[in-house]
Amino acid sequence: MKEMQKQQVEGEELEPRNTGNVQLDRLLNEASAMPLAISSEEMLRLIPKANTSAFNHLSNLKWIITGSIILTGIVLYLISPFKKENSEEKNKGSYRQSTENISQNGSQAEDKVAVTIAQKQSNISSNEQKVIQPIKSAISNKNSIYLDGTTTVLLTHDDGVVSIELNKSGVKKIIDSGVIVSQENYSDYRTDIEKAFAQTGIKYNSSNQKSKSKQEELAEAIIRGLHNENLLLDGESYDLSLTNKEAILNGKLLSEESKLRMLTIVAQTTGKTLPNDGKIHIRH
Amino acid sequence: MNSGEERHKKFLELYSPLHDRLTRFVQVLIWDREEVRDIVSETTLTALEQFGKVQHPDAFLYYLFTIARRKVNLYITRKQRFVPMEIDINNEPIDYSNGAFELLNTKDLNTALLKLPEIYREPLVLFELSGFSIKEISGLLTISENGIKSRLVRARIMLSKQLEGELHERNAKTAS
Numbered sequence: 001m002k003e004m005q006k007q008q009v010e011g012e013e014l015e016p017r018n019t020g021n022v023q024l025d026r027l028l029n030e031a032s033a034m035p036l037a038i039s040s041e042e043m044l045r046l047i048p049k050a051n052t053s054a055f056n057h058l059s060n061l062k063w064i065i066t067g068s069i070i071l072t073g074i075v076l077y078l079i080s081p082f083k084k085e086n087s088e089e090k091n092k093g094s095y096r097q098s099t100e101n102i103s104q105n106g107s108q109a110e111d112k113v114a115v116t117i118a119q120k121q122s123n124i125s126s127n128e129q130k131v132i133q134p135i136k137s138a139i140s141n142k143n144s145i146y147l148d149g150t151t152t153v154l155l156t157h158d159d160g161v162v163s164i165e166l167n168k169s170g171v172k173k174i175i176d177s178g179v180i181v182s183q184e185n186y187s188d189y190r191t192d193i194e195k196a197f198a199q200t201g202i203k204y205n206s207s208n209q210k211s212k213s214k215q216e217e218l219a220e221a222i223i224r225g226l227h228n229e230n231l232l233l234d235g236e237s238y239d240l241s242l243t244n245k246e247a248i249l250n251g252k253l254l255s256e257e258s259k260l261r262m263l264t265i266v267a268q269t270t271g272k273t274l275p276n277d278g279k280i281h282i283r284h
Numbered sequence: 285m286n287s288g289e290e291r292h293k294k295f296l297e298l299y300s301p302l303h304d305r306l307t308r309f310v311q312v313l314i315w316d317r318e319e320v321r322d323i324v325s326e327t328t329l330t331a332l333e334q335f336g337k338v339q340h341p342d343a344f345l346y347y348l349f350t351i352a353r354r355k356v357n358l359y360i361t362r363k364q365r366f367v368p369m370e371i372d373i374n375n376e377p378i379d380y381s382n383g384a385f386e387l388l389n390t391k392d393l394n395t396a397l398l399k400l401p402e403i404y405r406e407p408l409v410l411f412e413l414s415g416f417s418i419k420e421i422s423g424l425l426t427i428s429e430n431g432i433k434s435r436l437v438r439a440r441i442m443l444s445k446q447l448e449g450e451l452h453e454r455n456a457k458t459a460s
Contacts, residue, residue: 014411014418014433014436014437016411016412016413016415017412019440019444020440021440021444023386023388023447024440024443024444024447026386027388027389027390027392027393027447028393028412028413030389030390030393031308031312031390031393031394031413032308032412032413034308034311034312034390036304036307036308036311037307037310037311037317037320037321037324038307038320038321038324038325040300040303040304043303043307043324043325043328044296044300044303046325046328046329047292047295047296047299047328047329047332
C-alpha cells in the first residue's frame with residue numbers, strides 16, 4: 001500500500017501489473033494469462049457471416065431506396081406530358097395563360113427574388129375569363145414589376161364615391177370620398193366589398209398567401225438544389241429558367257441530368273410535376 | 285472487390301490485433317464465459333455494422349472499446365447486486381506477510397473489481413489487463429493523463445482493500 005502511494009507521490013511511471021502489492025500483481029498476472037473465452041479465429045469466423053447478412057442487407061437496402069427515388073422521379077417526369085396531352089385533347093382551344101410574378105422579400109432588401117410561373121390551364125369557366133382582364137392589362141403595363149391582379153372598383157353613393165382596391169388576397173385599400181378607411185372599419189363597407197368582388201369577378205382566395213409562401217419555398221428548394229449540384233456558389237447571382245425541355249442558368253444550358261434533378265425538386269416541393277408548357281423563372 | 289468487401293477487409297485488419305485486448309477486458313469483468321462470448325460478439329458485430337462512422341483507423345480502438353464499455357457496464361448494472369464500496373484509502377496498510385492472500389484467486393479478483401466504482405474499475409482493467417497505455421485510456425475516457433494516473437493509483441489501493449475484504453468475508457464464512 002505504501003509502495004502504491006509512493007508511486008503517486010513521486011510521480012513514477014506506472015507499469016501494468018506492478019502495483020507494489022505482490023498478491024495483487026499475482027492475481028492480475030493470472031487474470032491476464034487466463035485463456036480467452038472466445039478466440040480470435042472463432043470471432044473472425046463469425047464476422048464473415050455477419051458480413052453476408054447484416055452488411056449485405058444494409059447495402060441492398062441502400063440500393064433499393066436509391067433506385068426507388070430515381071424511379072419515382074422518372075415516373076413523375078414521364079407522367080406529366082401524358083396527362084397534359086390528354087387534357088389538351090379533351091379541351092381543344094379552351095385554355096388560358098396566366099402569369100404571376102411574385103416578389104419575395106428576404107431579410108435583406110437585396111435578397112429580393114422574383115419567381116415567375118407561367119402555367120397553361122384548361123377548363124375555364126366564364127367567370128374566370130372575366131378575371132383575366134385586369135391581369136392582362138397589368139401584364140401589358142411594362143412599368144409593373146410585380147403583378148398580383150389587383151384592381152380598383154369605384155362605387156358611387158349619394159354621399160360620395162367609395163374606391164375599393166382588391167385582389168384575390170382580399171381588400172387592399174378602401175378610400176371613401178378621398179379618405180383612406182382603416183382596416184378595422186372594413187366591416188362597415190361589407191356590402192360595397194361584396195359588390196366590388198361581384199363586379200370584377202375576382203374570387204377571394206384565403207389560401208393565396210399560403211400558396212405564395214409555397215412558391216417561395218419552391219424557389220428556395222431550387223436554389224438549394226443548385227448549390228448542392230455545385231452549379232451555384234454562395235452569394236453568386238443567378239437567373240434560372242426551367243421548363244420541361246431545358247434548364248438555363250445564367251445563360252448556360254444545364255445538362256439533362258441537372259435539369260431532371262431540378263424538375264424532381266419541383267415535383268417534390270409542389271407535389272405535382274411542372275405542366276407541359278410550364279416555366280419557372282428565378283433570378284437574384 | 286466491391287465497397288462492402290473492402291470495408292469488411294479493412295474492419296478485419298483493424299479488429300484482429302485488438303481482439304485479445306477486447307476479450308480480456310470483457311472477461312475479467314464478466315466472469316461467465318458464455319456471457320463474455322456474447323458480449324464480445326455483440327460488440328464486434330455492432331462495430332462492424334457501424335464501421336462507416338469511423339473516419340480514421342487510429343480512432344478504431346476508441347470506437348471498439350466505447351461499444352464494449354457500454355455493453356459491459358450495462359450488463360454489470362443489470363447484474364449488480366452489490367452497493368459500490370466506499371473505501372477510505374487512508375486506512376492503515378494491510379499486512380500481506382501472513383500468506384492469507386495467496387488463497388485468493390481470479391474469481392475473487394473479479395468479485396472485487398465489480399465492487400469498485402466504475403470510474404476506478406474501467407481505467408484499472410484497461411491498464412492492467414487490456415494493455416492500454418495511459419494516453420490511450422485518457423483518449424477513451426476523455427480524462428487527462430494525470431487524472432488517469434491518479435485514478436489508477438487509487439484503484440489499485442481500493443482493489444487491495446477490497447480483496448482484503450473478500451478474504452475476511454471468506455474467513456468469517458469458514459469460521460461459522
